[in-house]
Amino acid sequence: MALAKELFTRLLAGAAVLWAAASLAFIVLQLLPSDPVQVIYGADSTVTPEMRDRIRADFGLDQPLWQQYAGFVSRTVTGDLGTSYQQRRTVVSIITSELGSTITLASLAVLLAFSLAVLATLATAGRDNWLRRVISSLELVSVSTPAFWIGLLLLTFFSFQWPIFPVVGDQGWKSLVLPVATLGIALFGTLSQVMRNEMDQALEQPFALTARTRGLSLWAVRWRHALRHALIPALTIAAETFGALLAGAIITEQVFGRPGLGRITLQAVRNQDIPVVLGVVLFSAFVFVTINIIVDLLYRVVDPRLRARA
């Protein structure tokens, strides 16, 4: 009962966030000094004033601003994000056609980073030895190196030096390896640092001592007890990063010439294709809201203390 109530509140708050994001994006784009008709037709001087008016009417640009806003919001609620000025396709179809590629990339990258971080944490938490120092240094490198640089290095070695993987384009799983590795490595550092910190703390707790007095090895205490404690902050970071990647793996997608949301966002911004930009903004807001709700539910699964008291 309490859960249903909280879920309802969260959904309501999520809707408010979406509405705020939409309104803000709408306002900002109105302030841009650009003429939509020019965007739609390019710098073609043959457009007659009559044609210009027709185009404005087609896109609803002749209406007063508040009507445009009302229309935008009401269409958005029904899932209609409008039509691209440039591609003459609906924004929804543009996003969905690129989404698959981005989701694959983001999921695999987060999965890779998460696995690496779990391994690193299990191997080094609660210890003070050479392995810990090596892995800590690797994390530091990962945190402080920009993703595109990791990508360029990987390309240099694994595509040019030894042509194992393709340089650009989408050629099945082979072309996924380097982008996934790039993002995964860039992500791993933060995740691993946070998880180990948390696991170090868990291992200092009395329950870890209790577990050891039952005959568990240090390894078993980490695996069976401390890991779950480390999952709580890791979940937050991984989810947030996943959301960020869905909407903005722009640079990595650019480096590897991959299709994806990042690429269409970049194009749309460059061409002032307002409906697409608005669509992407709304989509990112939607992704973040959804992921946050899911993560809040996952916390309850991991940490029973957060479950509502009966």
Place this chain on the structure above:
Amino acid sequence: MALLEVRDLSIRFVGRSHEEDVQAVRGLSFSLAAGECVAIVGESGSGKSATARALVGLAGDNALVEGSVSLGGRELLKLSQRDWLGVRGRNIGFVLQDALVSLDPLRKIGREVAETIERHRLLPRGEIKGRVVELLTQVGIGDAQSRLDAYAHQLSGGLRQRALIASALSGDPGLLIADEPTTALDVVVQAQILKLLNGMKQAGKALLLISHDLAVVAELADRIIVMKDGVAVESGTPTQIFANPQNDYTRALLAAIPSARTRGLSLVTGSGGEATESVGIVPRLPVLEVGEAVRVFGKRAAVDDVSLTVVAGETLGIVGASGSGKTTLARLIMGLEAPDSGSVTLKGADWSALHERQRRPLRHLVQLVSQDPMSAFDPRFTVERILDEALEAREFDRSSWAERRLALLKSVGLSEAHLSRRPRQLSGGQRQRVAIARALAMEPEILVCDEPVSALDVSTQAQVLDLLLDLKRRLGLTIVFVSHDLGVVQHVSDRVVVMNEGRIVEEGAVEEVLASPRHDYTRALLAAQPRLPEGVAG
């Protein structure tokens, strides 16, 4: 032949340099047979916990353990890490204090208790659940089947401590080591847990009990070892130790136990505390009155129709078990919580009914000293800043701060040297002194002490209690003293209120209430109080 034979045990914690080395235990020897209980008693830092941990090979990576520990004829100190794993849980069970953190908070009780059985493969998978239910029932957890899926935070303090003991028993070890097993519990639950441990002893377990409190181990132990600074200063049967203590430190420990006998005396020196700078006769006027106050949380009334009067210059003790509503009552008195009905008046004027903005100028009159000063301080603040915050809130002139700080520290027995320390760099007793100094900085008339000594060991507790009594005499403070420990309340209070389930069940002068309790609950509380044997040399 004793089950456990400890000979000349020495534990040294190796620091980065020779100077940083700490000799935690030196030349400790004792033996423990099945069905017997040996208690090691001492203050924090005496080496008692290090000893307990060394016996299961978990003294730490930087601990150098020497001497001999043999269990059933097997030398433990020569074991490899691998062999140790087979001994822990199987031959030696270990119980720590406070099951809320000593059981994994993210795992179900059933799984925690089963862990030793799984680890040592003592039973086939299918039979484990039945055995866990059996164990939980054995330690006195009713309806054990339904508790399997509970988490530690969902159980009461007593139940989860029982579950922790069940988990230590699950490998059927011959030796049980209990390190402060009742320290986090209130007296009633403590009595139950001690009874349970006694049952284990009767059933033939060898029991090694570690505690800072001589009174707690008095009834259970066959032999007591008193430790100080890593050395056993005295050992003997409880009768020997209590009736005829040979060592000065043992005598000090005994004298430090607050009770009816010690009223008006210093717990540290044992001498009568004649008021040296008494502020004279304080008019016996009511300063604070609670009238028919009710405070409901959810469906439960935490405070249920409570009326009481606090008279200027007295110490009013509020006693009760956990959950009896005494902390909520203290919060009502502090004006941190408003009663749902009824009233709290301060010096004859409205207090609980005031708007927070009107109450703020009066807040300094009622100050709090809480149980755990570690969490009541900002860990990044120095003592100086902690005190300054109070001085600033009271709007004292900045030029007087330096002088006031020193006076405050001096009044609680600290010095200028402590100004630059942070809470973490202070001992538990020093932290509580700073908390008191901070409260005094506001120039209060009423000091509300909520379990101010529960987190301290007996020797430190004695010093803090002495300090509170001294301050009361010198400054004419009125003290509301909330505690679950009857001995402490008996020692400090003039009058006492006994609370149970949100109601006051008995009140009156301390001597009367505790000498001839009329209410069943008061009798139960008294019966649960750990008692020193008769004829203690005080």
